[in-house]
Amino acid sequence: MNLSNTVILPGQTIGIIGGGQLGRMMALAAKPMGYRVAVLDPDIDSPCGQVADHRIIGSYNDLDAIKNLAKVSDVITYEFENIDSSALEWLCDHANVPQGTALLEISQDRIKEKKAIQKAGAEVAPFAIITKIDEIYDNMERLGFPAVLKTSRGGYDGKGQQVIRNEQDLVKATELLHQGPCVLEKWVSFKKEISIILTRNTNGETSVFPVAENIHIDNILHQTIVPARISNSVEEKAIQYAKQLAESFQLVGTLAVEMFLTDKDEIYINELAPRPHNSGHYTIEACETSQFEQHIRAVCHLPFGNTALLKPAVMVNILGEHQSKILEMWSKLSDWKVHFYGKKEPKQKRKMGHVTILHDSTDAAMEEAINSRVWESDIEKLTLGEKR
Ligand code: AMP
Numbered sequence: 001m002n003l004s005n006t007v008i009l010p011g012q013t014i015g016i017i018g019g020g021q022l023g024r025m026m027a028l029a030a031k032p033m034g035y036r037v038a039v040l041d042p043d044i045d046s047p048c049g050q051v052a053d054h055r056i057i058g059s060y061n062d063l064d065a066i067k068n069l070a071k072v073s074d075v076i077t078y079e080f081e082n083i084d085s086s087a088l089e090w091l092c093d094h095a096n097v098p099q100g101t102a103l104l105e106i107s108q109d110r111i112k113e114k115k116a117i118q119k120a121g122a123e124v125a126p127f128a129i130i131t132k133i134d135e136i137y138d139n140m141e142r143l144g145f146p147a148v149l150k151t152s153r154g155g156y157d158g159k160g161q162q163v164i165r166n167e168q169d170l171v172k173a174t175e176l177l178h179q180g181p182c183v184l185e186k187w188v189s190f191k192k193e194i195s196i197i198l199t200r201n202t203n204g205e206t207s208v209f210p211v212a213e214n215i216h217i218d219n220i221l222h223q224t225i226v227p228a229r230i231s232n233s234v235e236e237k238a239i240q241y242a243k244q245l246a247e248s249f250q251l252v253g254t255l256a257v258e259m260f261l262t263d264k265d266e267i268y269i270n271e272l273a274p275r276p277h278n279s280g281h282y283t284i285e286a287c288e289t290s291q292f293e294q295h296i297r298a299v300c301h302l303p304f305g306n307t308a309l310l311k312p313a314v315m316v317n318i319l320g321e322h323q324s325k326i327l328e329m330w331s332k333l334s335d336w337k338v339h340f341y342g343k344k345e346p347k348q349k350r351k352m353g354h355v356t357i358l359h360d361s362t363d364a365a366m367e368e369a370i371n372s373r374v375w376e377s378d379i380e381k382l383t384l385g386e387k388r
Contacts, residue, residue, distance in 0.1 A: 005202055005301060006075075006096065006301060007300065007301045007302065008035070008074050008075050008299070008300035008301065008302075010033060010034025010035060011034060011035075011036065012035060012036065012074040012075070013035065013036040013037065013038050013053070013054070013072055013073050013074050013075075014026075014027075014030050014035050014036070014037050014038070014073065014074070014075055014076075014077065014296065014299070014300070015037075015038045015039075015040070015069045015070070015072065015073025015074075015075065015076040015077070015095075016037065016038070016039045016040070016048060016052075016076075016077055016078065016079055017040050017060060017066075017069065017076065017077070017078040017079065017080075017083055018039075018040070018041060018048070018060065018078055018079035018080045018083075019039045019040070019041025019043060019046025019047060019048035019049045019052075019055075019079075020041075020046065020047055020048065020079055020080065020341075021047045021048075021341040021343075021351065021353075022079035022080070022275060022276050023039055023041075023046075023047065023048030023079035024046075024047040024048040024050070024051055024341055024342070025276070025281075025284070025290075025292045025339075026048075026077070026079060026276065026292050026295060026296060027039070027048050027051045027052055028051060028292070029290060029292035029293040029295075029296050030296045031051070033293075033296065033300075035296070035300070036053040036054070037051070037052040037053050037054070038052060038053065038054035038055075038056060038069055038072045038073050039052040039054070039055055039056065040056045040058060040060065040065055040066065040068075040069045041055070041056075041057070042057065042058060042059050042060075043057075044057055045342075045344075047341040047342045047343060048079070050342045054072050056068045056069045056072075060082075060083050060084060060087065061083075061084030061086075061087050062087075063086075063087055063090060066087045066090060066091060067090075067094075070091060070094055070095040073095065073096075074096060075096045075097075075098065075299050075300060076091060076095050076096060076097045077097075077098075077099060077253065077295070077299045078099070078104070078275065079275055079276075080275065081104055081107045081108055081273065081274055081275065082108060082153075082154065083104065085101070085105065085108075088101045088104065089101065098202060098252050098253065098298070098299050098301070099252050099253040099274065099299065100252065102249065102250075103249045103251060103255070103272075103274045104274055106249070106272070106274075107272045107273060107274050108153060109152050109153055110150055110151075110152045110153070110155075110183050111129055111152045111181065111183060113271070113272055114127060114183065116248070116249070117245065117269045117272070119248065120244050120245045120247075120248035120249070121244050121248075122241045122244060122245060122267075122269050123266070123267065123268050123269065124268055124269050124270075125185050125186050125187075125188045125260070125268045125270070126142075126143060126185070126186040127143075127183050127184060127185045127186065128142070128143065128183070128184045129181065129182075129183060130149065130177065130181065130182045130183065130184050131177075131181050131182075132177070133174045133177060135184075136149065136164075136170065136173060136174065136177075136184060137170070139184050140164070140170070140184075143184060143185070143186040144186065145164065145165055145166065145187075146163055146164060146165045146187040147163075147164045147184055147185060147186055147187055148161055148162065148163050148164065148184075148185050148187060149161065149162050149164060149173040149176055149182050149183070149184050149185075150176075150182060150183050150185065151176055151179045151180060151181075151182050152180060152181045152182055152183060153179075153180060154179070160176065160179065161176075161219070162175075162176055163187070164184075188260045188262065188268055188270075189262070189263075190260035190261055190262055190268075191261055191262060191263050192213055192228070192229075192230065192260075192261045193213070193214045193215070193216065193258065193259070193260055193261070193270070194211055194212060194213050194214065194228050194230065194238060194258075194259050194261055195211075195212050195214055195224075195256055195257060195258045195259065195277065195279040195280075196208060196209065196211055196212070196238055196239060196241075196242040196256070196257045196259070197209045197212075197254060197255070197256045197257075197276070197277055197279070197280040197283070197291050198242050198243065198246055198251075198254070198255055198257070199253065199254050199255075199291075199294040199295060199297070199298050199304060200246045200251040200252060200253070200255070200298065201252060201297075201298045201301065201304070202252055202301065204247075205303075205304065206243060206246055206247075206251075207294060207304040207305075207307055208239055208242065208243070208307065209280060209283055209287060209291060209294075209307045210226050210227055210228075210287070210307070210309045211226075211227065211228040211230065211235050211238055211239070212224045212225070212226050212228055212279045212280070212282065213225040213226070213228035213229055213230070214258070214279050215382065217378050217381055217382060218349070218381075220317070220319070220349060220351075221278045221279060221317055222316065222317060222375070222378055222382075223314060223315065223316050223317075223366075223369070224278075224279045224281070224282055224313075224314070224315040225313075225314050225362050225365075225366065226282050226286060226309060226312065226313050226314075226315075226362070227309065227312065227362070229362070230261065231265070233265070234261060234265050234267070237265075237267055238259060238261075238267055241257070241259070241267060241269065242255070242257045245257060245269070245272070251274075252298060252299075253274065253275070253295060253298050253299055254274070254275055254276050254277075254291060254294065254295045254298065255272060255273070255274055256272070256273040256275070256276070256277030256279065256280065257269060257272055258270045258271045258272075258273075258279070275295070276291045276292055276295050277291070278317070278351070278354075279315075281315050281339070281354050281356065282313045282314075282315040282356050283307070284337070284339075284356065285310075285313070285337045285356050285358060286309055286310055286311055286312075286313035286356065286358055287307050287308065287309055287310060288305060288306040288307065288308050288310060289304070289305025289306055289307055293305060294307070310358075311358040311359070311360075312358070312359055312360065312361050312362045312364075312365060313356055313357065313358050313359075313362070313365060314356070314357045314359075314362055314365035314366050314368075314369060315354055315355070315356045315357075316354065316355050316357070316369050316374075316375060317351055317353075317354050318338075318340070318351075318352050318353040318354055318355060318374075319348070319349050319350060319351060319352060320345075320346035320347040320348050320349060320350040320352055321346075321348050321349070321377075322352075322374050322375065323346040323352050323353075324346070325372075325373070325374040326338065326353075326355070326374060329372065329374070335357070335358070336355050336356070336357055336368075337355065337356040337357075337358070338353065338354075338355050339353045339354050339355070339356075340352060340353035341353050355369075357369060
């Protein structure tokens with residue numbers, strides 16, 4: 001059903017597939033605008049379910065549950081990309097899904113994603129498609145040690161990946177092939193990781209958020225620093241790449257583009273996410289309009305808000321292992337913007353919330369995070385260079 005130019009009015013219902021923290025923050029942006037929110041998630045007490053008006057309980061590929069979501073929703077969006085393709089097809093034929101399915105299908109599959117990025121005129125790290133063990137050995141010679149083998153589908157936060165530093169790692173990596181086709185990527189010795197979040201509507205208007213600098217530990221985003229400490233020419237090139245991708249995909253909604261920046265100021269696109277992104281959480285307090293509000297604006301066919309940065313900001317994730325330290329400080333915290341996602345069990349490495357620290361400079365904001373000692377063991381890892 002093509003209703004993508006329909007303006008969704010306050011009082012109407014936005015349906016979200018997926019009840020995690022991204023859905024919760026979308027819902028929290030939609031509510032002040034007067035929208036009702038419905039969420040589809042298997043868990044009745046999901047982070048988004050806790051703040052939504054309607055909860056549809058079911059798995060993401062349960063067609064009956066999808067139909068129930070469509071019944072109560074005037075427009076449908078999603079907070080994660082691994083949605084079953086037949087469920088999506090049904091939705092696109094029977095409900096208002098302005099984002100469509102094309103970009104979702106690309107970002108569900110690393111092989112398709114890399115080809116689509118190249119087609120849009122941007123660069124990816126040298127890679128090979130791997131379907132049999134022999135192909136790993138054949139391509140290691142060209143790509144060299146270290147390299148990384150990634151499953152083409154289903155991986156996130158470093159899951160479904162194996163860094164290959166030596167022959168022993170090669171043997172471990174072959175196990176990933178049981179999960180289906182993989183990509184073997186050259187290891188990029190980047191000086192920084194950066195990301196850009198941009199939003200585009202059906203009229204082809206694009207809105208770009210400030211470039212973010214990201215630090216990952218154990219493959220999970222640890223910290224985002226904005227403005228990114230990069231030159232103007234790198235900033236311009238990164239934004240140009242992101243816009244090229246958005247145009248090429250005829251994006252509707254939000255696209256997060258993760259990039260590696262090398263010493264020679266080359267930019268390689270690492271990964272795409274067709275939704276608001278962890279590296280854009282800083283926008284909630286640090287930008288005039290947040291990534292979540294902008295996303296709601298795109299799918300409700302409303303004009304975009306201004307994305308100007310109001311203050312330098314550092315966002316740090318609160319994983320399960322950090323939660324108790326933040327709670328110990330709770331009664332003394334004033335200026336930190338602390339978000340918890342309502343997840344019950346603070347498991348190791350599980351994203352429980354995040355903190356945004358606004359300051360006069362990013363150095364001062366980072367220093368506050370360091371002095372709090374909440375992330376002491378992570379910072380030790382960084383200084384030891386144990387980034388994986
Ligand atoms: P991904 O799930 O592909 O985004 O990978 C998670 C993190 O692993 C990235 O943010 C990087 O820190 C690191 N990584 C992944 N692929 C590469 C690569 N080819 N070269 C260097 N670092 C990588």
